[in-house]
Amino acid sequence: MLYIYDTMKRKYIAFQPLCDNKVKMYVCGITAYDFCHVGHARASVVFDIIYRYLLYKGYDVIFVKNFTDVDDKIINRANKEGKNWQDVSQQFIKEYYTDMEALYIKKPTFEPKASEHIKDMVDFIKKLIEKDYAYVSEGDVYFSVKKFRNYGKLSHKKIEELKVGARIEPSEKKRNPLDFALWKKSKEGEPEWESPWGKGRPGWHIECSTMCMHYLGETIDIHGGGEDLIFPHHENEIAQSEALTGKTFAGYWIHNAFVKINKEKMSKSLGNFFTIRDILKKYRGESLRMFLLLAHYRNPIDFSLEGIEMAEEALNKLYMLLWRVEENLKNPSNGLKDKELEEALIKFNKSFIDILDKDFNTPKAFGEIFVLIREINKYLDKCENENEKPDKKYLEAFITIRISIKDILGIMNESAEKWFKGKIDVNLIEQRIKQREEERKKGNFKKADKVREELLKMGIILEDTKEGTRWKTTKEQI
RNA sequence: GGCGGCGUAGCCAAGUGGUAAGGCAUGGGUCUGCAAAACCCUGAUCCUCGGUUCGAAUCCGGGCGCCGCCUCCA
Known part of the structure; x- marks a missing residue:
């Protein structure tokens, strides 16, 4: 029997899918604006394991992992480099796949992009306005947090206490500082789509709810992502989704802990990150994967x-x-x-x-x-x-x-x-090994040792066994 | 201020009530022409103080230290 630690209930729960042996799983993917770092690698590896294990247990899993390809950071980078936003997102989605392959990540069932579901998001928002959970304000649309009674149930935060935090940006357009944007009015040079509220683009949270429902339906089994998404992202997803359907959004919430570096969270904004590509220059993807799997997914890992x-x-x-x-x-x-x-x-x-x-x-x-x-x-x-x-x-x-x-x-x-051998010229090495073998038979150990040393300099390690001499490369070689 | 997490051998890391998995490294040994690999041996009473218990690394309470979320973030 599989037990999963659920973030919302804060305890281990026996896993029981909603519909006999079908599992619907949604995981928040990356924002495609730069190379992925080791933190992204961890999230990918963790949910890859979960996906693989569920399949192994015989479940029929539909696994959806999205790409955020419409976003401020993408737009900023595109503007900086004089490209359009699609160029940037497409490039980094491609880079992402290169990394994932190196890490042996199994492809999810669906990997939708936000830009492909704008119309669904508009419909979603329309319904929220009809239900009076959202309001229009100068071309923006906001979700009214106080209308959703259970707001905070995932992160166990209380609305009143959040206000004390005082780090929430007040905006004159919002009725309440906690309200979050479902739709943003477009500015000069930004991607934009038509909507009943004027030209604009979707907010971040709405894309996941929309794509999740599009591919998996109103209630799913597992929703996951990094720990930092618990609040506000997943909290907001719950609010929107459950406001719309009146049904439970997800049965199990799974979150992976961070990768740290010198005890601090590895992150783009702190600038203390190693990209997956950095690691791959010197080590193999499987080694990074192993490193990540040698700690439990809910405990932080100190990267080194x-x-x-x-x-x-x-x-x-x-x-x-x-x-x-x-x-x-x-x-x-x-x-x-x-x-x-x-x-x-x-x-x-x-x-x-x-x-x-x-x-x-x-x-x-x-x-x-x-x-x-x-x-x-x-x-x-x-x-x-x-x-x-x-x-x-x-x-x-x-x-x-x-x-x-x-x-x-x-x-x-x-x-x-x-x-062990990688991409090395096998013939050359085996020739030298034969030569060494002959010297050894004659008892010319000094000559034999010379061959060994020579090969070692080339990055080849010899091992004599009962079945004969075998060889492998040093790690520097691979 | 609110919520949460962490502190286990030199390093990494499981264990969450019955007397400390595993990996890496070190030292010694077996094997080997020498090595390598493999195997054997070698090492912690679990941050601290107090409590509950027949019994705690594991539960409760107080410290100390570190970290995360409450802002975009895997």
Whole structure:
């Protein structure tokens, strides 16, 4: 049974979709005005895991993740660079896909853009005005917060206390400082669309409600995003949506914690961010993904390069075993039986799912994976020491587990060979290894060592095993 | 001011009432021609003070430190 921590109820709730095994999930995506940073990577990876896990559990998931492509920041950047806003948003949506691919993010079912749903938003706003939840003011349209009785139920804020905060910009156009714009009258040089209230463009919050309902209906199962969206974005989404339909907007609210850097939130405005692209220059996408999954999604992560390196080392350990297993499976046989390993495999299969069922506890799941890996390595050591063949049923059991890890966690996506060797000239290296082998047979260890050193300088590490010499690259090479 | 979170070995990080998973790093060992890999061993009483309890890292209360949201933000 899957338990999810719900932001609104502030506790773990057994997950039960509205309609038998169909799950409708909406996650707020990015505003396409710049390269994504590690914080965006986290949100993407977190909801990717949730999506993958729900699929693994057999749910029929419709997953919608939007692009905000009409927005002040996009317009500003476009103006600055003398482009039009579509150029900017299109470019960064493209960059986004490059990053997501590197992180092994599974494509959502739908990825709508706000600009493609303006008409739906206008209709949405019209109805809110008809229902007297919204009002027109000098070409703008605002949502009247005090008309929505449950305002604040997600973030547990009280309207009266919000006013004390005094950071809300007062506007003469608003009746109440908390009211938020559904529609903004356009200014010079801004994108604009026709509406009953004059030319303008939608406010930010309305796009998500509109697209969410368009693709998923009035009530969905899961709505998610980064912690910083709880207030006001998601609070406003609830207000608009429930004002319109009178129905519950979402059953479960899931929010991921931030990536921090030197204990501070990583963010564009603070300027303390690493883009995904920065990381990808030196590390592999899978290492960044691993780094993010080694902490629980509701706990903040302190970002550091050392952290990525640690994650990459951990990943190497997984791939080393995969390599070993793949090599052994080239000559499958009915070999040595081992009761302890058998038990470890059974135990793993049960606990892996139990752990993920408790609010997607990926770090704990990895703990369990490493325990299993040790057991298999121990078994393979034993086979080697006793000159026995490993039994293929254990090896195949691991391959099956590996597929689950790959499908659910998006880790161990490559073959071990590819992971360790990358794009290197294989022939040249294997020639040198042969030469070294001959020297070793003659007992010319000095010459043999010279080859090893030489290759090491090229970024190649040699490893002698019972089956012969194998090689991999140093991390600098990849 | 309101709401919320965090503080666990050198570093990262699970655990949320029954006596501390896992990863990385260090040191020692087994294996190896030497290595690498792998395996074994090595290490914390959980910020602090007090309370509840047979029993708390885990619950309650008081401190200290750090962070987030209340403004655009994943």
